[in-house]
Amino acid sequence: MTRIAEFFSVALSAAPWLLMGLLIAGLIKAYMPEQLLQRWMGGRGFGSIARAAVIGVPLPLCSCGAIPTALALHRGGAGRGPTTAFLIGTPGVGVDSILLTSVLLGPLMAxxxxxxxxxxxxxxxLMVSLTATSAPVKLPVVKTTSGCCDSGCSTATGRGHDHASSSHDRVRGRLAGGLIYAFGDLLDDISTWLIAGLLLAGVLVTLVPPETLSGMSGGLLSLFVMAIIGIPLYICATAATPVAAGLLLSGITPGMALVFLLAGPITSLATLGVLRREFGNQALLVYLSSILVVTTLLGWLLDQTLQGLMLNPVTQASQVQELLPEWLEISALGVLLILVIRPLRRRLLGF
Known part of the structure; x- marks a missing residue:
């Protein structure tokens, strides 16, 4: 029974925070207009790149979901730099994965x-923006169907803006559309990877002793290898979190866990193909090289800092996991399972 409890401990700890993250993601989906993103990301300087990176952090999109929105922004006038920053910042972390990281790896790691x-x-x-040889041509904006800021999200409820009879109805329609997106489309996109990640984390926590991977940790070479492994191994930010937690408990350094969390979610074959088509081979090479170097250095800096301050993220995570009562974690996991099983969700909730 102890083994079974350990196996499900990661899933129980994650479930309430994941539900909260999905709720916030639905609110963002409902109320952040694409026109606002277009205005904030306009231009090609450092300010536009920084804004694109920061704006992408809370948005509830995986790498493939960020592509149509980024294309629309780029063809609407955003430069290479802001577009690239958006493509990295958006899938690299999201409001749901932030909450999940806080409870599984601790607030410091989050x-x-x-x-x-x-x-x-x-x-x-910044590096990709230097590959531009001339001013880009403003192309027709593509219509996004899965972007996080698609203004037509409320059409899923059958009460879009054109059919709303009052401001109150429009607000309710947008809210309903955002929640249906978060607990329907978004959860469907990540559910397979999420279940696999939780199961793998359970196996690592239960069967792999902490000293097993400790010999493979330490130094720039280990961090660089982790980045090389993470880049082609595309996994969404939410699903990467329990895997990183399991690896951390099995003996890798926090820096290696950070490199995995950064390098894995921000790349996919679809992203690389779009970058090559839109910006060319040189920009693609710069993109991959920059991710390898920057994530490795960030992991190294984290390890050095934690060693100097003698901080342990695992201890922080265990303290956060004790905040919620067990009955709430079990209930949240049950609700999450209902939402993940599509036929059951449709029968009970209607979407």
Missing amino acids: FMRVLGAVVTAIATG
Whole structure:
């Protein structure tokens, strides 16, 4: 029974915070207009790149989901730098994965993950912006169907803006559309990877002793290898979190866990293909090189800092996990399972 409890401990700890993150993601989906993003990301200087990186952090999109929004912004006038920063910052971390990181790896690791995603996005955006040889041509804006800021999200409820009879109805329609997106489309996008990540984390926590991977940790080479492994191994930010937690408990350094959390979610074959088509081979090479170098250095700096301050993220995580009662964690996991199983969700909730 002890083994079974350990196996499900990660899932129980994660469930309430994941539900809260999905709720916030739905609110962002409902009320952040794409026109506002277009205005904030306009231009090609450092300010636009930094804004694009910061704006992308809370948005509830994986790498593939960020592509149509980024294309729309780029073809609407955003430069290479802001577009690249948005493509990195958005899937690198999200409001749901931030909460999940806080409870599974501790508040310090959550802060470093957000900071690392922003720094990686800004640095890579600046480097890619240098590959532009001439002023880009403003292309027709593509219509996004899965972007987080699609203004037509409320159409899923059948009460879009064109059919609303009052301001109150419009607000309710947007809210309903955002929640249906978060607990329907978004959860469907991440559920397979999320379940796999939770199961793998349970196996690591239960069966792999902490000293197993400790011999493989330490030094720039280990961090660089982790970055090389993470880049082609695309996994969404939320699903990467329990895997990183399991690896950390199995003996890798916090810096290696951070490199995995940064490098894995921000790249996918779809992203690389779009970058190559839109910006060319040189920009793609700069993009990959920058991610490798920046994530490795960030992991190294984290390890050195934690060693100097003698801080342990695992201790922080265990303190956060004790905040919620067991009955709430079990209830939240049950609700999450209902939402993940699509036929059951449709039968009970209607979407």
